[in-house]
Amino acid sequence: MDRQRLSSIAHTHHPIAAPVFGVNVNRLLRRAGRQPAARILDLGCGEAAWTLQALAHYPDGHADGVDICHHGLERAAAAAAERGLADRLTLHERDARGYVADGDYDLVLCVGATHAFGGFAETLESAGRHVKPDGILMIGEGFWQVPPTPEALAGLQATPADLTDLPTLVDVAERSGWAPVYAHVSDTAEWDNYEWSWTGSLTEWALDNPGHPDAAVALARAREHRDAWLRGYRNVLGFVTLVLRRT
Numbered sequence: 001m002d003r004q005r006l007s008s009i010a011h012t013h014h015p016i017a018a019p020v021f022g023v024n025v026n027r028l029l030r031r032a033g034r035q036p037a038a039r040i041l042d043l044g045c046g047e048a049a050w051t052l053q054a055l056a057h058y059p060d061g062h063a064d065g066v067d068i069c070h071h072g073l074e075r076a077a078a079a080a081a082e083r084g085l086a087d088r089l090t091l092h093e094r095d096a097r098g099y100v101a102d103g104d105y106d107l108v109l110c111v112g113a114t115h116a117f118g119g120f121a122e123t124l125e126s127a128g129r130h131v132k133p134d135g136i137l138m139i140g141e142g143f144w145q146v147p148p149t150p151e152a153l154a155g156l157q158a159t160p161a162d163l164t165d166l167p168t169l170v171d172v173a174e175r176s177g178w179a180p181v182y183a184h185v186s187d188t189a190e191w192d193n194y195e196w197s198w199t200g201s202l203t204e205w206a207l208d209n210p211g212h213p214d215a216a217v218a219l220a221r222a223r224e225h226r227d228a229w230l231r232g233y234r235n236v237l238g239f240v241t242l243v244l245r246r247t
Helices: 003-010 022-032 049-057 070-082 120-128 150-156 166-175 188-208 215-233
Strands: 039-043 062-067 089-093 105-111 131-144 178-185 237-246
Touching (some): 003 070, 003 215, 022 049, 022 131, 022 237, 049 062, 049 070, 049 089, 049 105, 062 070, 105 120, 120 166, 131 166, 150 215, 166 178, 188 215, 188 237
Parallel strands (some): 039 062, 039 105, 062 089, 105 131
Antiparallel strands (some): 131 237, 178 237
C-alpha cells in the first residue's frame, strides 16, 4: 500500500496526527497568544487539524498549509469547507523545505513533521525563517522519556542518537536562539488514544474492505505497528509540543 494512503487511513479517527488531545491543542493555541488577524503557516499540515483549530482561535486570520500528501490535503479541504473556513485556508501540495512564503507569519506550526527538514535543529532553522521577529514557532517533537530499550529501538527502527531526552531538546532550542514560553508533554492517555486510533483505523478499514488488494497489507501493518508500540516503545517514546519565541 502507498505510504501516504496508509497514513491517511490510519489517521481517520485521529486527524490531529500527534499524541495530543484536542483540549491541549486549544490550550497551546491560547498560549500562543496571537491577534485575531494572525497569519498562520503549518509545515507538514497533514489533514490541517491544527491549522483549522488555529483559524477558529484567530477569527480574522488566514493560514497556509503545506504537505506532500495528496490524500491528507483532500481531507483538509473537505474539513475546511465543512467548518466554513475554506476561504481562510490555502493548501500547498509541496515539500515543506521548498516552500517560499510571501512575507513572514505570526504563528508557524510544525507538529510531528520535523523529519521533513531532517530533524529538530534543522526545523528550528528552516521553519524559523518564516516567523516574524515577535512571532511564535510551535514544534511538536519526540524525545526519549527514559533511556531507550533494545525493544523500543527495534520497534521504532531507531538508534539512541536519533532522539534526545527532554532537557537536551530544550537546550538545543535555546542554543538555536529560541526560548520556550510554554510546552505540553503528552501523557500516556494521549499516546494510547493516538496509537489505538492509528492501528484501529487501519484494522477497521481492512475488515470493512476484505476484497481490496491492500486489505491484507493494511491488517499486517496495523498488527506490526501495534506490537512495536505495546512490546517496544510504549512509555519510552515521549512527545512534547514547544511554544517558542526568539531570544
